[in-house]
Amino acid sequence: MTDMASLMEDRAAAKVISDNLRKPVDWDSPKIARNIKKRYAAERRFKIYGLAAIFLALTALFVLAGSIGSKGYSAFYQTYVQLEVTFDKSVIDPDGTGDPEVIGRANYDGLIKSALRERFPDVTARRDKRNLYGIVSGGASYDLRERVLENPSLIGQTRSVWLISGDDFDMLNKGYIDPAVPEGDRRLNDQEVGWYNELVADGAVDKQFHARFFTNGDSREPELAGIWGAAVGSFYTLIVTLALSFPIGVLAAIYLEEFAPKNRFTQIVEVNINNLAAVPSIVFGLLGLEVYLNVMHLPRSAPVVGGLTLALMTLPTIIIASRAAIKAVPPSIRQAALGLGASPVQTVTHHVLPLAMPGILTGTIIGMAQALGETAPLLMIGMVAFIVDVPGSALDPATVLPVQIYLWADSPERAFVEKTSAAIMVLLAFLVLMNGLAVYLRKKFERKW
């Protein structure tokens, strides 16, 4: 009976609705016109909000790029000082052996110092002399040594040579040290500024392209510090990360999506993968420290450990992206293959995987880009160490680009400010390159169905 009653109620309700429907609508009434006006206003507002959001985002991007670029571009140039250097035979090769080993061991620093003393003969006080030697970088002696080893006929001659300047001098030349500031508040005293002005007047100060920045490892001297060591470290780290997380991630995604039974256990696995993607990266760093360093005793500060740690962090990203890509392959393709008698593995490898590949690659590269920019977990496993040598393999101690940025940003020398910005530019260039690669691969593998 209750069924009957509810049926009657439904009928009654339906009748009211149909009565309303029977009433003709006056499309020209002011109420309708107001409604249309309101709708148009809402759409205009929405458009304005959208444009404002895009404008804000672009402004932020330009401000960021502009500030980094304006601070960092000067790091690609370096101040050089021209000096008359006497390649004194008694210093370089007193016995006249011509032996490269003897020549290589000579005191080139002394040659530069005497050249500076000759240039400014009135400097006599010990402290002033030390300041004077600061005009030229400590690394200039290596340049001189290379030059002589390459061309031993220089021995005994006096040549005017461009030498890389010290960081304070470089800063002064680039305008980061203002001579107008009271003497006590700046890194260079009046005497040093005077030397600079004298050299400039002689045309003996010049800015040149700073190739060292791209080829050197880290250094305590800003003018000698380069990004290459960190770039190579990042490269090895990412190779290890990719080699581990791509196959493991894709296989896990395929299994979960195509083969795993849908039960409680796989649900728990799924939830946990999604949770792992949200775990703060420093936690992965601590895990890496404990497992790889303390238990497995892998080398500290090595890209292999960094790669292993970052692979843990990248795995959830790759699994989630790959699963989404696999899920997006239309089921009709699977049915077609299965209906033809393809085995489940053939169905996946011949059809599902090729169609999902663009999405998988996009996810992988996003994960890799994330790993490239990751700092915190690497601090935990010792990749924050000060390492001068460019790593030769994934087992050598190394640092990576973002950690290098962190290290330089932390350094007190004024000249590291521009190095930091320049390193950020290099890192961003790598990221843009990787994202470009992602777009290219997606376009290349994309197929329509």
Next chain:
Amino acid sequence: MAAVSQSAMTAEPSVEKPKMTARNLDLFYSDNQALFEVNLDIAEKQVTALIGPSGCGKSTFLRCMNRMNDTIDGVTIKGDVTLDGRDIYDKRIDVVQLRARIGMVFQKPNPFPKTIYDNVAYGPRIHGLVNSRDELDEIVMTSLERAGLLKEVKDRLQSPATGLSGGQQQRLCIARAVAVSPEVILMDEPCSALDPIATAKVEELIDELRSNYTIVIVTHSMQQAARVSQRTAFFHLGKLVEVGETDQIFTNPKDERTKGYITGRFG
């Protein structure tokens, strides 16, 4: 229970030398029963049409015949389905080989996003049916010919199959199924996504294929069932209500429900 005994009475499943048989077939999607005690024989080298209102279980039944339901979670099947007298749900049956012997054409044309040639060649390749490139070429050509598509595509075998029209795509799917030399071809509403001209072509094709293959076709169009099939089975609410010669079903149905459906009173 009246319905069950009635279906047992009106369904005259037996034909002489059936290619495939279903006996007491029950199917459950988790807890929902979708098929109830279906008994049906598929005659060799004939077209059997499965008709009935939406959700009556005809597509489900069709997918039981090449075990495509295996791929769906939570499906349980009771009863027997045989091919040439052998139970296809037997543990010793290799489902991959079974699906090669019982081909399938789906509702929506689903060519692989590859070339026309590769679509047809895929089956023979994975089953290792050919030893040389020439043999494969021959199989591809014959299959396309059988599917009545060769004339239209022979100049563009290497162009993507997805560039074909819907009707051509469906005929390509038929060619693809034919290429592995199946004994039975199952068709799940093969014309529902096609226009009348393409439909006519596919129907013509089905009629020709009959001489070589046993065909089971699910269709919503009673005209189509009448045009292409020799035997028709009417499903309703998961039960096989009536099966018989197509002429008999359409002109002189024994069951009231069949009569009601084919005259358009429900469904």
